[in-house]
Amino acid sequence: MCVVVGVPLWWKTTTVYRVQLPYSEIADLNTSRVTFVVDFTVTVFDERFDAQDLSQFANKLKESLDAAGKVDDRLHVEYRGKVREAYEEELLLLRQMRSVEVDNTVVDFDHELYMAKLDSDNSEYTFTVLPPSKLDKAVVGKQRVSHLPAMGDLGSLVEPLSHLLRHVYINEAAMLKTFLWARGARRTQPDKESMRAFRSHPGYDVTFTLMNPQPDLLQVEWHIQDAVDAYLGRLLKALSPYADISVKSQCVHYTGLGIRPVKDDTRNCYKLKHEKLPHVINAIEPYLSSHVSNNPSLNFIVYVPSRDQSPLHITDANDDLSTTDAFLSPRWGGVLVYNVATPPENATYPHKVMLDMRRVMEVFVSQLRLLLGVNPQTASGDVTVLQPGNNIISEWELDQWLCGRCLENIASAAATLQALAQLLAEIGNIVINDDIGHEVQVAVSAIKKSKEFLSLGRLNDAFLSSKQAIISSEKAFFDPSLLELLYFPEDQKFAIYIPLFLPISIPVILSIMSSVKWLRSKDEIKVKSE
């Protein structure tokens, strides 16, 4: 009776509650390959080529790209393209385009083509093959369209086209690096790209700070709110589905740099040497930190030099003046030294000064791009990349960013789950409650979904799923309940149990011994009686 009821009861009350987690699936996620499909269209505007040329070209292109698609065992890029002749409407646009000598014709054509929206919703990469009379050099447009001149026959375009696709639109090398890095390959040499940008995060806090050490002399004003709306608005809008970016601004008065600039008599200015710049950040850091959210914070600081150190310039390692007087600190933000004219002699103090927000924003927007991980444009000699201008980010750059971040999210969410699974497997007496089980399930299915979307070429959905995956996996990993009962050394367990069991065990053992004796003696009596 005691055994029948007691043992199950004891077993039930002492087992640690652990939800069954999909361990094998998690292990699979970490090793399985990610396939990423890129759709593109080649539109031939040059009327010299007929349908047969086109199909030959299509075959050649396919061969070339298929051979290249295997970036790595763990990451495949599959290029799916079609080649077609230009529609009448498009040819009409081309005719309006003037010859190659006139500037900006490509820019206009690029824009017109985009506005015409002939290819479904402009979501595919498009390459236009233009007659050489209209274009002399490959141009990467602001949206997802590139323009190539048909110098010789179509076959000669295979090489530049696949270069554009593989190294400009889909930056394969960078993509692989972020992917492997997020997966846990941390032993490579540190490099600028991976150190500079913040890791993928659901939200960022951006703070613009105006530092004015002498508000009694200079009343520095900036229209930061308008400037953010005007210059940053489009970027924030473009990124709003993917990341929460909150923007704040503040003015800090009576705070200097913390280091003394060196006077340069030949240039008649003060200079901040390159190697001293890190200490500039240390001095102003206490005024910047956000106490509200846990998002990474990006700080952008405009420093108006005090009158006794003006004009102030930043010098590089060769003692040359910097062109912008600005510097960037990886995963932190940027600083701009903004020199203003000294007030005239008879001015009433404080003298009012207005900052040119375009100049300020040009620098900060470029730094913000780098810090968020938008790859710097690699313009090589034979390709012109049209600047995004006030859009700040071209559509293809946004695609590239999304793709990189999506791969990073997938890899790091899978690595997080793996770490969690390993932790839970190693420590047997840790409780896994239903919430954690649920979050893990959500994360696993979101990773799978994201991979599926990638293999369908649906980048937007893939990113949103991967974001969900990372949020859920982090929530599971950092769940506060995973800490209790982390570790009990064996000797401590004995120390707990012995005072409890020793007093009980002595009479129990003694009585067992005496009962054994008694049974034996009974047997002997039986033997005797026989």
Place this chain on the structure above:
Amino acid sequence: MSGSTKMKLFLSYLRFSFICVILLNCYASGQEMETMEQFFKSGHTNNWAVLVDTSRFWFNYRHVANVLSIYRSVKRLGIPDSQIILMIADDMACNPRNPRPATVFNNAHQHINVYGDDVEVDYRGYEVTVENFIRVLTGRLPPSTPRSKRLLTDDRSNVLVYMTGHGGDGFLKFQDAEEISNVELADAFQQMWQKRRYHEVFYMIDTCQAESMHQKFYSPNILAVASSRIGEDSLSHHNDNTLGVYIIDRYTYYALEFLEGVSPDSKKTMGQFLQACPRRQCISTVTVRTDLFQRDPDKVLITDFFGSVRKVELSNNYIQLDNIPLTIFPSQTCDGDACEKDKGNEKRIQRGPRMQYADPFPVDSYIKGVSVSDNSRH
């Protein structure tokens, strides 16, 4: 501890040392990369510090002085308060027994006031528990925890962890109530490593038998130093008669002395710091563990852990933007005719209602509204 756990630890230790050996080889083969510019020299971009004093009561004054010494140094060398987690189990500066209120000194001659002007304690008094400490390291904090109490490190963070208190072989006591074992600590670091919460860790402990605390570490990239060997006591430096208690521990005293000679742009190395307290001064043997650490401590700047020397990069390229007139006030760049012209083209930027601050001292409205019936005096 069971044999199997020991075996496992030993195996994992073997594994990591093997990886370290391989890496050292790789590093040696990549010597031509030595000419890297400043940006690359170390792989971290930010610095954090977790400083813990685990003991309370007046007679443990010296432990508070220890932790404040390190706090003072890292703050002076550039780590901002937002990136320092300071855990102090008792308040010595404002203790009624302190004859010099609001000060904590590093020696009886009142040489350095390590309490300083602004000390931001993140976990104090009974908040200093093993649980909270492990939670801070592993990041498993309740969602309501404010940012200042979190260790928001990433894969590019160098973390300094300093602990002081009363310890024994394999544990450090927290507040006479509980203790953290060396296995728990090692597991916490491993979890940080797995979640990529650090790039490198410098672990420093000043307690009796301190070596035992870093013996069980098995995660890579940890450099550890302890004030004494197993079986040895860590001793205090000297007694202050006005306080009636010992004022600071030997190891930290000499560490502070060394750190006082370091400036943010100093070229002193961790190797020098690890020898800051020889046996004749400390009376205990300072032990160092370098097998998990991939770089040579003699080539690691001390400011890689104690300071916050950020990497910088001049931004010489920028995107050119078209000017968008911000039209509330005429900008300084236009005057006369140019302004008139701008006004014609001006494009008002759409945005919500402008926010305004509430008047903190509404004197005017108070006087206007109340003066009529201002008969009663309060």
